[in-house]
Amino acid sequence: MVETVKLLHQSDYPQEAITLLPKVAAHITGMFFQLHQCHDGSQTFVYVSSGCRELCEIEPEVFQADFSIIHKLILPQDLESFIESTAVAMATLKPWNWEGRIVTPSGQLKWVQGSSQVQPSTNGTILWEGLLIDITDKKQAETKLQATEARYQALLAAIPDLMFRISRDGNYLEMKRDSSNCPLLHAEILGKNLHDILPSDVATVGQKAIARTLSSGTWQTWEYQMLTPLGMRDYQARLVANGKDEVLAIVRDITEYKYAAAQLQLSAQRDRLLTETLARIRSSLNLDEILQVTVTEVRQFLRVDRVFIGLNDAHGGAKTVAESVNPKYPSILGWSEHEKNYYSEIKSLFATNRVRVVEDTAKIAVSPKLKSHYQKTQTKASLAVPIILEDELLGALIANQCSSIRHWQSMEIDLLQQLSEQLAIAIQQSLIYQKLATLNSNLERQVAERTGQLQQKMQELEELHRVKDVVLHTVAHDLRTSVMGNLMVFKHLINSRELRATNNSDPVMVPVSYSILERMLQGNERQLGMIDLLLEIHSSQQQGVALEREPVKFNTLIGDILTELQPLFSQNQATITNLITTDLPTVMVDAARLQRVMTNLFDYSLQHNPPGLNFTLKAKMTGGVIRIQIQDNGTALSKLECDRLFDLYVRDPQGPGSTSHGLKMYLCRQIIQAHGGEIGVNRSQQQGISFWFTLPLMSEQA
Structure with a gap:
């Protein structure tokens, strides 16, 4: 567009084309200008497009009348760079480029970008032909982008994890290094492959994790161990796809976490062991069993080569009473004078110390007999705690490491001390x-x-x-x-x-x-x-109860019994409604005994109620038995009376006929139970009582 403006103002350019310049400029964003600079340094706008109205809120004629108006628009902080950039362009006749801020008459702050060609004319003046455009949106976007980038950089700097860009082939492309947890420099990693940095097996697993990440598009995690100048460290790498052929690996040192988790697990195992030992002591009086199980579980927990318990004997010496040992190393259950000397020295050591911690038997000063004991038993590290009861030394609980020296942890020492207290209780319990x-x-x-x-x-x-x-x-x-x-x-x-x-x-x-x-x-x-x-x-x-059973049709049996009892009902003006159906099966019963039961039940209700009592007789099959129910509408009984009605007990002597009826009720239960059934009475919520009893079917009696 600048070239177009230049052509339009050449002397030999057709005049009719010059009239097109305002029309063309009106459709272009920004302010086009043509500026002449004379020998005396004065400057005059030859042409200013109408875009100055939108950009600067000033009419083109104002710019043409007074060049200094441009200096008044520029923010003072940016005016110096404007003047300096124009001076450099004039001196070198190189294209002019400048960015700065202006303040329009309405008070708007805008970023503008200026560019211009600087050429000397034939008359010795300098011609500036250029363009000013509004770049406020661009600058605001850049500012936000810079702020966002700064926040991201601060966030990345705050993350202690290592970050790598790794190619599909396992080559390190870029890294964010934290010197506190990365033993290698950029130059030692970038451009290298996983197999150059990591152990072969670890690198192979990592290569597979990269492939899974790129193929699935999902997070993949990968844990590994690596020997560093700080010792063996545990790491966790989390991989996420970062393009088609590379991943972003976030690597975290989880050594402390793994150690804390292991300690937590050990603590839980220790508590379990203590709880089980205490429960065993409380539930068992077998001291030998308690001691043997204790040394076995302690050796498993501590992962040591030998755990044993030595106790004082009646002759002033000591003996090993329980031991758990790795078969690769000698057992000390067999006694010799050497072991007796060992325990004698251990006793003297416990006189002043409540725990004996030896991490390397080769680096401590001991007596010749104790040194000989360590050599014979191949002991390279030892942890011993006394078993004390009421200030009396009963013996010791001792752990030996035979394969290597060992640093005994405080949790392990605490475990043996607590177990020694429990063992003292077990010994006291045994005594x-x-x-x-x-x-x-x-x-x-x-x-x-x-x-x-x-x-x-x-x-x-x-x-x-x-x-x-x-x-x-x-x-x-x-x-x-x-x-x-x-x-x-x-x-x-x-x-x-x-x-x-x-x-x-x-x-x-x-x-x-x-x-x-x-x-x-x-x-x-x-x-x-x-x-x-x-x-x-x-x-x-x-x-x-002697029974003379015979098979009878149940409804026929009941009909015969009711016929026999009819005079009793008539005498007491009682009525009975028989709801027993004819489809009930045959039962094997003593008919005379059963008639006596029903007579006693009906008689009980008749004797305890005024004349005119109404009975309802029902029966149904349920659970392999026939359940018979006799309901009356007379006086109800209390719960206590219902519960005791069929029991044999001393009744109220003032109750008329109460003893006789009590004996009859008791005999009813004896007869029904002899048939293999049950009998009882229920109280009604409104009135009356309901006797019931059951009889097994013939198939159930077979």
Whole structure:
């Protein structure tokens, strides 16, 4: 465009083309100008395009009238560079380029970029032909980009991890180095391959991780170890695709993390070992087992070659009572004078120290006998703690490293010290147990004597029980005989009186009234019934309930029983609704015994309620049994009464007929249980009670 402006202002250029310049400039962003600079240094705008209005908010005529207006627009901080750049261009006649800020009349701050060709004319003046454009947006974008770049650089600088750009072939292209965790310089890495820097196996794994990252487009992690001037270090590399054929590797030193995790795991294992040892001591009295399991687990935990426990003996010496040892190294369970001397010296050392830590047996001053012991047992490092109970040295718990010297960690020392305390408890527990065993032996002898005496007493009690049963049976039998005799007399007297009255004979003189005789008769009948119940219950307890089972259709059996009980219902004005269906199967039962059960259940409700009671009889099959239910609408029972109704216990003597009914209920349970069923009673929320009992089906009885 500058060249176009130059052509338009040449003297031989067609005049009609010059008139096109404003039209062309109006469609171009920026301010075009043509400037003449005279010999005296004065400057005049020959031409200024209309773009100056948008750029500078000034009309072209103003610029043409006063060149200095451009100096007033330029920000003072940038004016010096403007003047200097124009002076250099005039002196060298090289193209002029400048960037700076202007402030428009409305107060807008803008960045502008100026460029111009500088050429001498034929009359000796200098012609400037150029363009000023608004680059504010560009500058703002550059500023933001620079700020963002600065933030990124600060962020990268704050990240302690190493960063590498690595090609698909494993070549290092670029790196961000942190001298604190990278032992190599840029020159030692850039341009090299993974196989040049890392161990062969590590480099092979890394090459595969790079391939997976580029093929999958997802993060890949890769952990490895490497020997550095700081020792063996653990690293984790995280790879992410950084283009088609390269990855960005972020490498972090995780040595401390791995160490902390390992320490945490060891701490958990130590706590588990202590907990299990304590539980073992509490649950076992076998000292040998406790000691052996302890040395085995401690050796496994510490990963040492030998762990053993030495205890003092009764003769003032010591002996190894438990040991776990790597088969590659000698065992010290076999005693010799040498080991006795070793323990003697260990005792003297523990007199002043609660722990003995030896990391290298070759670098400590020891007695010849202790040195000989180390050589014989191939011990290169040792850790020993005393087993002390109430300030008395009982022995020692000792760990030996035979394969190499060893730095014993504080956690390992603490473990042995805590275990030695638990072992002291176990030893004390064993001593107490030995004393108790002695006492127990004497006690067993005394118990044997007492047992003989108790057996004699039990034989005497059994004899008394036998006598009691005989007496109960005899008394009941005799009482029954007596009562039956009374009943016969009473019945004869009543019959004689009725007979004479019928034959108009002289009445028999009876010293008591007829009603009294009836009450006496009823009372004796109740007594006879109770005696029969007592005898039957006694027989069932001694010999069980004898049943005469036979197969019967269940609904037929129930119908026969209800027919037999009809007089009882009529006498008490009771009604019964029989809801038992005809499709129930055959059962194997003692029909007479079952009728007695149902009679007792109906009779209980009738005797404890006024006349007019309503019964409902139901039955259903469930779980291999038939469940029968007798529901009435009478008086409800309490929960305690329901729970105890079928038990044999002493009842309230003031309850009329309560003992007799209690015996009947107890006998009902004996009969149902003899059939293989169950019986019970439930209380209703509104009124009445519900008796129930079960009978097994024939298939269940087979």
